[in-house]
Amino acid sequence: MDYTNQIREIASKLFAEGKIDVFVGYRMTGFDENQVPALIRDPNEVSKLVFTDKSVFNLTNYLKQDHTRNKRIGLVVKGCDSRALNLLLTESQVKRENLHIVGIPCKGVVDESGNKMQNCIECIFPNPVVFDEMVDGTPTGSEAPSYQVNTDIRNIAAMNLVERRACFEEVFESCIRCNACRHSCPMCYCAKCCIDQETSTLYHGANTTSSAFHALMTWSLHLAGRCVDCRNCEKACPSHLPLHLLHKWNEQVIYENFQEHLAGVHEGDRGAFYKYNMKDPDDFIM
Amino acid sequence: MSVELFVTDKAGLTKFYEAIISKNETYAPVEKFGKYDFKRVSSLDACNPDAPIAQTLSAKPLFFPRSAKIMKYTADHSGTSVKETDEDSLAGKRVILGMKHCDARALQVLDKVYNWDYIDTDYQRRRENTVIISTRCDKAGTHCFCTSLDYDVEHSDAMDVAIVNGTDGKIFIEPRTEKGKNFLKEMNIEQRISNNEFQIADETAPEAIKQHYEAFAASFRLKMDYKEVNAKLSKIFDSPEFENVSANCISCNTCAFVCPTCHCFKISDEKVKDTGVRYKSYDSCNNGYFTLMAGGHNPRPVKYRRWRQRTLHKFVYYKERFGENLCVGCGKCTNSCPVNISIFEVVNQVSETVPV
Numbered sequence: 001m002d003y004t005n006q007i008r009e010i011a012s013k014l015f016a017e018g019k020i021d022v023f024v025g026y027r028m029t030g031f032d033e034n035q036v037p038a039l040i041r042d043p044n045e046v047s048k049l050v051f052t053d054k055s056v057f058n059l060t061n062y063l064k065q066d067h068t069r070n071k072r073i074g075l076v077v078k079g080c081d082s083r084a085l086n087l088l089l090t091e092s093q094v095k096r097e098n099l100h101i102v103g104i105p106c107k108g109v110v111d112e113s114g115n116k117m118q119n120c121i122e123c124i125f126p127n128p129v130v131f132d133e134m135v136d137g138t139p140t141g142s143e144a145p146s147y148q149v150n151t152d153i154r155n156i157a158a159m160n161l162v163e164r165r166a167c168f169e170e171v172f173e174s175c176i177r178c179n180a181c182r183h184s185c186p187m188c189y190c191a192k193c194c195i196d197q198e199t200s201t202l203y204h205g206a207n208t209t210s211s212a213f214h215a216l217m218t219w220s221l222h223l224a225g226r227c228v229d230c231r232n233c234e235k236a237c238p239s240h241l242p243l244h245l246l247h248k249w250n251e252q253v254i255y256e257n258f259q260e261h262l263a264g265v266h267e268g269d270r271g272a273f274y275k276y277n278m279k280d281p282d283d284f285i286m
Numbered sequence: 287m288s289v290e291l292f293v294t295d296k297a298g299l300t301k302f303y304e305a306i307i308s309k310n311e312t313y314a315p316v317e318k319f320g321k322y323d324f325k326r327v328s329s330l331d332a333c334n335p336d337a338p339i340a341q342t343l344s345a346k347p348l349f350f351p352r353s354a355k356i357m358k359y360t361a362d363h364s365g366t367s368v369k370e371t372d373e374d375s376l377a378g379k380r381v382i383l384g385m386k387h388c389d390a391r392a393l394q395v396l397d398k399v400y401n402w403d404y405i406d407t408d409y410q411r412r413r414e415n416t417v418i419i420s421t422r423c424d425k426a427g428t429h430c431f432c433t434s435l436d437y438d439v440e441h442s443d444a445m446d447v448a449i450v451n452g453t454d455g456k457i458f459i460e461p462r463t464e465k466g467k468n469f470l471k472e473m474n475i476e477q478r479i480s481n482n483e484f485q486i487a488d489e490t491a492p493e494a495i496k497q498h499y500e501a502f503a504a505s506f507r508l509k510m511d512y513k514e515v516n517a518k519l520s521k522i523f524d525s526p527e528f529e530n531v532s533a534n535c536i537s538c539n540t541c542a543f544v545c546p547t548c549h550c551f552k553i554s555d556e557k558v559k560d561t562g563v564r565y566k567s568y569d570s571c572n573n574g575y576f577t578l579m580a581g582g583h584n585p586r587p588v589k590y591r592r593w594r595q596r597t598l599h600k601f602v603y604y605k606e607r608f609g610e611n612l613c614v615g616c617g618k619c620t621n622s623c624p625v626n627i628s629i630f631e632v633v634n635q636v637s638e639t640v641p642v
Contacts (some may be wrong), residue, residue, distance in 0.1 A: 002411055028536055029628060031507070031630070032428055036534060038534065039533040062536075064586055066589065102472065174569075176353070178352075178539045178544075178570070180538035180539060180543070181535055184536055184538050184624050196575070200554075204554035204555060204565065204569045205567050205568075205569070206353040206554055206565035207351075207564075207567055208353060208556070208565075211556070236538050236540060236624035238343065238487045238543060238544045238622040239318075239323070239423070240318075240319040240320050
């Protein structure tokens with residue numbers, strides 16, 4: 001998967017036509033084979049842009065930052081990124097007319113050791129669901145698998161409540177409470193996050209398992225029905241916590257109980273908890 | 287100067303480690319989710335003293351805990367009682383295995399700030415009680431640049447005992463401080479020599495250690511002249527380049543939380559009914575609320591200013607005040623950064639914009 005040339009052409013064209021102020025893509029770090037997000041303002045720097053299977057980070061995270069707010073932005077999105085973008089549009093966090101979305105027919109990105117990421121193997125939306133133009137013309141009909149429950153989640157589902165709590169506590173025990181997961185999440189844009197209240201006696205920042213439990217559980221429930229499985233949080237976690245366990249678990253519960261709802265798939269589709277449907281079950285509380 | 291230097295092999299070293307663990311309160315890198323963190327260990331099987339640098343978190347929390355209990359209180363109708371506490375710092379003698387040199391060196395940098403206007407007795411106690419045993423790196427990691435900073439890595443006394451992998455399976459054990467020498471005596475080094483597990487190194491050993499260091503120093507890709515960087519960065523507080531290089535930072539704070547030299551903290555209370563605990567926990571100057579004052583004023587309201595503060599604190603302010611850079615070149619921030627920002631790259635990029 002290498003769309004470097006196409007991305008550069010598109011970015012140059014957008015700058016030449018005066019459609020954008022900033023182009024958000026990827027460039028090489030300059031000292032190894034990894035990539036770093038690039039916010040290109042100068043048309044002469046377009047030649048720095050690249051796109052390969054190492055273009056991992058979900059760039060919609062940059063839409064919530066000060067220096068991109070109210071700017072006209074060219075943005076590179078993969079399938080999962082576009083779902084996050086869809087939700088941000090629905091939740092009125094970005095203006096559609098400010099965006100020029102460049103879609104990537106994604107074949108999966110790789111982790112640090114060069115293996116295809118697990119969420120990419122299970123990905124059911126490799127093609128962007130919202131875009132202005134695709135790098136390869138129209139999206140190719142690459143065969144995506146249908147929605148399946150992740151093996152880890154199947155194991156969690158089989159546990160009783162005590163075991164399940166122990167399982168999550170085992171994860172939270174290694175949390176160092178840096179909140180990088182929250183900051184790297186494209187769907188987290190609250191100006192003041194509930195897990196970041198320095199005066200709170202519940203979500204205080206101390207590095208205890210109970211504090212991590214409160215913070216991460218609350219965080220994941222705020223993302224229930226909104227998580228697009230881009231795994232920015234897992235990439236950001238310095239302790240390599242398997243945070244997907246939380247999100248995939250929520251995703252599965254919602255998929256089964258809310259008419260096979262998946263976050264951000266359709267334009268204008270609100271999260272599962274934002275809309276009322278007569279068919280919604282009311283026999284449980286998440 | 288009489289240099290005490292011992293030589294052993296893989297089996298001898300394993301026995302030595304096992305003896306350390308059985309006789310002392312020992313901390314070593316323990317793997318979980320593919321990442322190593324320093325934890326109390328009771329057997330050598332549970333830990334990996336040779337944990338790779340890129341996957342290992344700093345041992346700083348053993349000296350400056352991620353969350354230290356600084357106070358307990360009870361408040362009810364009968365009155366209020368307050369008890370100062372830090373259970374962890376009351377710990378006795380400890381040994382750390384597998385701490386890399388950069389990580390150990392970071393403590394020497396931190397000593398300066400902890401012995402400055404206020405002497406942090408908890409930190410001091412932990413420092414005095416701890417023996418650091420460190421395996422010297424054979425090869426530089428992808429993001430390492432420790433040899434480019436202001437200290438002599440080769441002759442460093444940051445670790446108490448250095449373990450150097452020589453050629454032909456020889457492993458050198460070299461006490462670098464008085465504490466290290468005493469510790470080896472305590473660990474029955476004499477008996478180990480009579481058992482033939484250890485030998486006293488011959489005159490070729492210092493040369494072998496030197497060669498090991500030279501091969502290690504030659505493996506660095508990243509090299510810079512820190513004096514030039516210090517001088518240039520001190521001139522460009524108002525440079526617009528800070529805004530450019532920080533544009534792709536997502537302010538996630540990971541860099542500060544994994545950094546072996548960052549030492550900012552916040553105070554928070556955990557309260558259950560009438561009792562509570564006050565914690566001192568890590569914080570980061572990248573946080574938007576870090577400089578938020580009562581009344582709502584924030585002197586660093588935008589990202590690039592916070593980012594500039596962190597960079598200049600590392601390479602200018604700390605240097606001016608304490609004579610050393612607040613960076614040991616360990617590359618932990620770069621390894622952990624979700625968007626692969628390299629401190630080495632950005633510092634050099636900003637410096638390059640300054641006319642000579």
